[in-house]
Amino acid sequence: FGTGSRLVYDVLMNAENRQFIYQGMSALLMGGGFSGTFTTYGVTVAVNGAALPAGSVAVYSGQSLVVAFDPWSLVIAVIIYVVMSASSCDEEEGKLAMKEGAGLCHAVGTYCSSCIRVFGSCVSCITHTTRKCCFNSMLARIVNEQGRTQVGKGWGSAQNPD
Numbered sequence: 105f106g107t108g109s110r111l112v113y114d115v116l117m118n119a120e121n122r123q124f125i126y127q128g129m130s131a132l133l134m135g136g137g138f139s140g141t142f143t144t145y146g147v148t149v150a151v152n153g154a155a156l157p158a159g160s161v162a163v164y165s166g167q168s169l170v171v172a173f174d175p176w177s178l179v180i181a182v183i184i185y186v187v188m189s190a191s192s193c194d195e196e197e198g199k200l201a202m203k204e205g206a207g208l209c210h211a212v213g214t215y216c217s218s219c220i221r222v223f224g225s226c227v228s229c230i231t232h233t234t235r236k237c238c239f240n241s242m243l244a245r246i247v248n249e250q251g252r253t254q255v256g257k258g259w260g261s262a263q264n265p266d
Contacts, residue, residue, distance in 0.1 A: 146178030147171065200238070208245055209238040213262025235265045 217233035260266030
């Protein structure tokens with residue numbers, strides 16, 4: 105064990121020390137030594153008379169602690185979460201972006217991969233997908249691009265790349 109772990113072990117395993125730490129934290133958080141608010145997803149915890157956000161409703165009120173709820177903040181936080189989740193990349197897309205940034209990919213084409221259909225025909229495209237062929241080096245990409253041009257071999261369609 106290192107020095108830090110031995111000290112932590114000594115402090116936390118002694119019952120008198122635990123009581124001392126508990127009393128100190130209680131005095132800091134519930135006494136006059138600390139005041140502030142913490143808000144997440146519309147729930148606010150205010151300590152020692154700190155101001156609550158406008159429009160919030162007090163759910164619990166104690167001697168030096170207030171828990172409040174603001175439904176508008178919850179709605180805004182959920183909308184932001186949904187938008188960020190929808191616009192974020194998964195691991196595979198992240199690797200593709202790194203390969204693209206290194207110049208290892210050749211774009212074959214773009215097509216509509218999912219659309220709104222009315223009577224069997226596509227009315228509006230929801231998702232456009234760009235297909236790419238990626239190689240393990242820039243030399244391999246260049247040889248493929250130039251070699252395919254010289255022998256007259258194409259890359260295939262965007263939906264079925266070769």
